[in-house]
Amino acid sequence: MIKKQVLEFALKNWKVILIVLLLVVVAMKNRRDYNLMQKAYETQNESHQAQIDGLKEIHKKELREKQKLMENHMESIAAIEEEYEDALQMIKELREDKKGEYRNKFNNDREQLIKDIEEKFGIQYVP
DSSP: OHHHHHHHHHHHTHHHHHHHHHHHHHHHHHHHHHHHHHHHHHHHHHHHHHHHHHHHHHHHHHHHHHHHHHHHHHHHHHHHHHHHHHHHHHHHHHHHHHHHHHHHHHHHOHHHHHHHHHHHHOOOOOO
């Protein structure tokens, strides 16, 4: 008797029952799709974070290398400046020696000074 009433109810309201079943199926499918999208989103976030971490590490490495190059460059500049100062000092000493030599020649041996000037500059002395 209950089977007969259930069967009659089902035949009479089959459209409503079908709509409810379809709604349940659609709801379950939506939930499954949402879970899949959530997992894909989390995976993508993890991938992006791994890429960001990798890029940060590469950036740190490049900064360290850049700092080393900068230090080497500054050391090279310091060495060049020191060599330059030494060369300037040597030139100053040579200039003072030549001045002294020319003073002695001017005071003691003017003829030799005249010859030196004529040879060096290619001019002729006219008294």
